[in-house]
Amino acid sequence: MPLLEIVQTHQVSATIRLDQNTAEQIDQYAAFLHVSADDVVDKALAYVFAKDRDFQEYLHTPEAARSAQSLRVRRPSQNGDGAEPQSRRTKSARGVEPTSDSRPRNRDGAV
Numbered sequence: 742m743p744l745l746e747i748v749q750t751h752q753v754s755a756t757i758r759l760d761q762n763t764a765e766q767i768d769q770y771a772a773f774l775h776v777s778a779d780d781v782v783d784k785a786l787a788y789v790f791a792k793d794r795d796f797q798e799y800l801h802t803p804e805a806a807r808s809a810q811s812l813r814v815r816r817p818s819q820n821g822d823g824a825e826p827q828s829r830r831t832k833s834a835r836g837v838e839p840t841s842d843s844r845p846r847n848r849d850g851a852v
Contacts, residue, residue, distance in 0.1 A: 754815040 759767070771778045790796060799805050 756813040756815065 767778050767781050771781045774781065
């Protein structure tokens with residue numbers, strides 16, 4: 742029997758928006774634990790999902806199987822040098838992905 746058990750996981754890159762305070766606390770918690778911010782977010786969400794009994798019950802319903810994908814997952818580009826959005830939406834000249842937010846914005850894109 743081997744002394745070590747190596748579990749390989751499949752990771753994806755995704756784009757999310759956070760409150761500024763939350764983003765700062767993720768960085769602070771990562772520094773506190775001496776890990777990456779990605780690890781903090783991944784493990785925190787895994788913990789919440791595992792502990793939420795109502796969510797665990799929901800996962801066994803037909804509704805959960807039909808839930809629409811809203812997370813913007815990124816996949817590697819064909820030449821492997823970066824990532825591109827999984828959806829076919831185009832980016833503006835500034836490289837910002839369009840959103841459905843119709844609030845008026847100033848010249849710099851701020852609300």
